[in-house]
Structures are given as structure tokens and as C-alpha cells.
Amino acid sequence: xxxxxxxxVIIGSGLAGYNVAREVRKLDKQVPILLVTAERGDFYYxxxxxxxxxxxxxxxxxxxxxAGEMACSLELTxxxxxxxxxxxxxxxxxxxxxxPFDYGKLVLALGADPIVLPIAGDGAACCLSVNDLAGYAIxxxxxxxxxxxxxxxAGLIGCEFANDLLHAGITPVxxxxxxxxxxxxxxxxxxxxxxxxxxxxxxxxxxxxxxNAIERVASGxxxxxTDDRMLEADLMLSxxxxxxxxxxxxxxxxxxxxGILVDEFGQTSARDVFAIGDCAEYGAGxxxxxxxxxxxxxxxxxxxxxxxxxxxxxxxxxxxKTPAHPVVxxxxxxxxxxxxxxxxxxxxxxxxxxxxxxxxxxxxxTGAATQRRAEAMKRLDA
Numbered sequence: 328x329x330x331x332x333x334x335x336v337i338i339g340s341g342l343a344g345y346n347v348a349r350e351v352r353k354l355d356k357q358v359p360i361l362l363v364t365a366e367r368g369d370f371y372y373x374x375x376x377x378x379x380x381x382x383x384x385x386x387x388x389x390x391x392x393x394a395g396e397m398a399c400s401l402e403l404t405x406x407x408x409x410x411x412x413x414x415x416x417x418x419x420x421x422x423x424x425x426x427p428f429d430y431g432k433l434v435l436a437l438g439a440d441p442i443v444l445p446i447a448g449d450g451a452a453c454c455l456s457v458n459d460l461a462g463y464a465i466x467x468x469x470x471x472x473x474x475x476x477x478x479x480x481a482g483l484i485g486c487e488f489a490n491d492l493l494h495a496g497i498t499p500v501x502x503x504x505x506x507x508x509x510x511x512x513x514x515x516x517x518x519x520x521x522x523x524x525x526x527x528x529x530x531x532x533x534x535x536x537x538x539n540a541i542e543r544v545a546s547g548x549x550x551x552x553t554d555d556r557m558l559e560a561d562l563m564l565s566x567x568x569x570x571x572x573x574x575x576x577x578x579x580x581x582x583x584x585x586g587i588l589v590d591e592f593g594q595t596s597a598r599d600v601f602a603i604g605d606c607a608e609y610g611a612g613x614x615x616x617x618x619x620x621x622x623x624x625x626x627x628x629x630x631x632x633x634x635x636x637x638x639x640x641x642x643x644x645x646x647x648k649t650p651a652h653p654v655v656x657x658x659x660x661x662x663x664x665x666x667x668x669x670x671x672x673x674x675x676x677x678x679x680x681x682x683x684x685x686x687x688x689x690x691x692x693t694g695a696a697t698q699r700r701a702e703a704m705k706r707l708d709a
Contacts, residue, residue, distance in 0.1 A: 333430060341604065342620055363406045441458050455486045470497070489525065506520055509704065512658065521693060573586060592635055671697065678690065
């Protein structure tokens with residue numbers, strides 16, 4: 328267990344960082360916790376950023392608990408608005424813009440950065456990404472006069488933002504090189520159902536193409552697509568994915584692939600240094616969803632307080648927050664052999680991923696069929 332002179336240090340104040348602190352504090356009321364963050368340290372529910380327009384929420388309204396209250400309730404020392412510049416593994420300390428801090432155990436809850444596409448044109452730099460409260464505040468301000476918004480990316484976040492824009496009376500035009508939305512997450516039949524439902528609600532699709540260039544024009548911006556189509560928009564949102572923040576880990580020699588490599592206990596290649604959340608890569612890969620973070624935080628807290636506990640991820644469905652046609656999907660485990668089949672259903676799509684010996688290892692439910700999630704979970708074969 329960490330001593331008073333060597334606290335548990337957590338870098339990051341997102342869902343992962345704060346949940347590790349919360350779970351540690353449940354188990355140990357005495358161990359000192361130091362949380363360092365480049366943000367203000369307010370606690371908010373990041374997945375709510377893509378549905379906040381429908382709820383008419385400003386950035387300030389999205390704050391669940393202010394930074395000071397978080398620090399007080401969790402009895403931790405909060406070092407906010409502070410950049411971590413390096414990890415000194417030999418001396419067991421982190422270097423920051425506020426000076427060095429020693430650690431007994433270190434948790435990297437660094438999160439991920441939006442991927443920036445190499446797009447030509449004098450308007451490319453005006454593309455917005457919404458990955459935190461500050462980004463959402465800018466989004467809300469620039470969105471006020473907009474009537475038509477180009478959304479680059481038809482993945483989970485792009486679809487959620489597109490649906491959310493409809494509630495503000497704004498027309499979203501979604502651009503993606505894939506032929507259907509959520510192409511890497513759900514099979515084509517379910518993707519087509521989502522595509523049709525969102526189109527009926529007012530979403531315009533430009534699928535099978537990417538953005539080549541963005542130029543400023545008198546009316547706003549003109550986007551040239553790779554299939555030579557052109558479209559005009561008042562504002563652009565980039566939702567093409569996230570890249571785990573790994574630069575600190577790479578610089579000090581920690582094992583890194585797509586994310587920071589961790590073992591079954593969440594430990595990196597360095598003793599007493601752990602990673603969790605969007606920056607971490609487990610055996611199953613990077614798991615950028617809420618349920619894995621919550622589960623990993625509980626198990627990691629036990630390890631941090633002296634009772635090593637392996638992190639085991641069970642079946643965890645992904646919920647896509649598109650009220651016009653919601654989606655719940657549980658992808659089969661990596662390298663599972665099988666095929667998708669479709670079951671007749673009213674008001675939505677029901678698909679099962681079945682192995683050659685008849686085991687159900689995954690499912691996708693859309694529309695009204697999402698109400699069958701509990702039933703679908705019971706039908707899974709271990």
C-alpha cells in the first residue's frame with residue numbers, strides 16, 4: 328500500500344481517472360491520492376457531449392460536480408490546469424508544469440485525442456472536434472447561426488451528433504468513405520436500417536466518399552469530396568475517431584502499440600505504473616467505452632490498495648444514442664468464427680452472430696428491438 332510520502336498519483340480527470348480515485352477511496356480512507364489534470368478538474372459525463380443539444384444544455388450545465396467538490400468528496404489533492412511533461416520511472420516521479428510529484432503507484436488515465444485528417448484548403452483548420460467541455464463550449468458558440476453542418480465520420484460519435492443536431496433544427500450532412508453508417512461496428516442490414524431511419528428524420532448522407540478539401544466561400548464553406556461531389560456548409564464537425572494519448576508513455580520507454588500496453592492487472596511494462604481508459608490497450612485491444620472503464624476501475628482499485636485483482640471483461644453491449652433509431656450491439660469476441668443472421672422483427676432489426684456449432688456470441692438490435700437487450704444477453708453462449 329502506498330505511504331503518505333508516496334501517494335497514488337492519477338494523471339487525468341476524465342471518467343477513468345475519477346472513477347479510479349472513487350473506487351480507491353471506497354477501499355482505503357487513508358491512502359493519499361494526488362490527481363493531476365490539464366483541465367479544470369470538473370467532473371462531467373463525457374458521452375453526454377453528443378446528446379447535449381437535445382437536452383438544451385450548455386457546457387456549464389454539463390458539469391456534474393465542480394472540481395473543488397470532487398477533491399473534497401474524494402479526499403484527494405487536485406492539481407488542475409497542469410500539463411504533465413514527462414514520467415521519470417527511475418525516480419518514481421512525474422514532471423509537470425507545476426513541478427515534480429513523487430508517486431508510490433501511478434495511474435495513467437490520459438484519454439485520447441481526436442484524429443485530425445490531412446485535408447487541403449483554407450477552411451480545413453476550421454473543422455471542430457468535440458472531445459471535452461472546452462470543445463463543446465466552442466461548438467455551441469459557433470453552432471448558433473448555423474443551419475447546415477457537415478459531419479465527417481459516420482461512426483458512433485458522428486451518428487450521435489448528427490441525430491442531436493436535428494433537435495436544434497440544423498441539417499446534418501454526414502460524410503464517410505464506408506457505404507453505410509457504423510460500418511465497422513454493425514452488419515449491413517442493421518446499418519441500412521439506421522441509415523434509412525436517420526434519413527427519414529432529416530439527416531443527409533454522403534457515403535462512399537471522404538473530404539478532399541475545404542475552401543472558404545461567401546456563404547460559409549465549400550467541401551470537395553473524393554468522388555468530386557461538392558457541398559456547402561456553415562460549420563464542420565470532425566468525428567473520424569480518437570487516437571490514444573501515448574506520447575508520455577513512449578518517451579519513457581513503456582510498451583505501446585495503438586494504446587499503452589497493460590497486463591491483466593492493468594499494469595504497464597513498468598512496475599507500479601498502470602493505465603486505464605481510452606489510452607490503455609488490453610489483450611482485446613483499446614476499449615473506448617464506458618462499461619470497460621467502470622469495470623477496470625473497480626478491479627484496478629483493488630490492485631492499487633494491495634489486493635491484486637485481474638481485470639476480466641465480460642459481455643458488454645455498446646449503446647448508440649440515436650433516438651431516431653437507437654442501436655445496441657454486442658460484437659463477438661475477436662477471431663470468433665461465425666456469421667450474422669437476421670430474425671424478423673417489427674420496428675427494428677434483430678441480428679445474431681452464431682458460430683458454426685450454433686453458439687450465439689453476439690447480437691445487434693435496432694429501433695424498437697433495442698427493448699430486447701436483456702433477452703439478448705440471456706441468449707449468449709459463454
